[in-house]
Amino acid sequence: MQKKALYAIAVLWGVLFLGSCSPSNALSDIQTDKDTLIVELKQRCINTKYNFTITPDSVLSDSRCPINALCFWAGDANVRFQLRTSSKAYTFDLHTYTGFTNDTTIENIHFKLINLQPYPGTATQGTKTNPYIVTLVATSAKPVR
Numbered sequence: 088m089q090k091k092a093l094y095a096i097a098v099l100w101g102v103l104f105l106g107s108c109s110p111s112n113a114l115s116d117i118q119t120d121k122d123t124l125i126v127e128l129k130q131r132c133i134n135t136k137y138n139f140t141i142t143p144d145s146v147l148s149d150s151r152c153p154i155n156a157l158c159f160w161a162g163d164a165n166v167r168f169q170l171r172t173s174s175k176a177y178t179f180d181l182h183t184y185t186g187f188t189n190d191t192t193i194e195n196i197h198f199k200l201i202n203l204q205p206y207p208g209t210a211t212q213g214t215k216t217n218p219y220i221v222t223l224v225a226t227s228a229k230p231v232r
Contacts, residue, residue: 088176093213105165112209114130114131116130118133118135122136122226123223124221126141127219128221129143129144132223136225137227139225140171141168142168143168144168144169145222147165147167148163148165149162149165151183151206152207153208154207154209161184163187166181166183167183168223172194172196179193181200183203192228197225198223199226200221200222201224202221203222204220
């Protein structure tokens with residue numbers, strides 16, 4: 088009897104522990120054939136036009152000038168992406184400030200970071216109630232013949 092009780096407790100503990108590893112509020116995947124991708128941070132976007140999957144993984148830094156502040160430069164946000172093509176996985180970073188790298192080409196697909204919202208000073212950015220939204224454009228980089 089005591090052995091069955093211990094087994095039941097072990098099973099219950101295992102279910103609770105393993106269940107806590109996957110968030111209950113996980114974002115659903117987005118599937119699109121469009122060039123302009125608007126995706127929440129940590130949300131996976133499957134692009135059927137160019138056959139890739141991309142996820143804005145994290146905002147590494149956000150030093151953009153807040154709304155209604157007087158700044159001597161616009162600032163910059165740096166976003167890390169996880170990309171999977173049919174042949175390989177890549178990690179790359181893009182910036183919102185055009186003086187830094189805001190685009191890249193991988194396997195004949197050109198990626199350009201267009202926007203990161205919310206902008207500092209408009210809301211508490213990067214929170215559960217107001218997550219970062221990334222706008223990215225993907226186009227073919229193959230030469231036109």
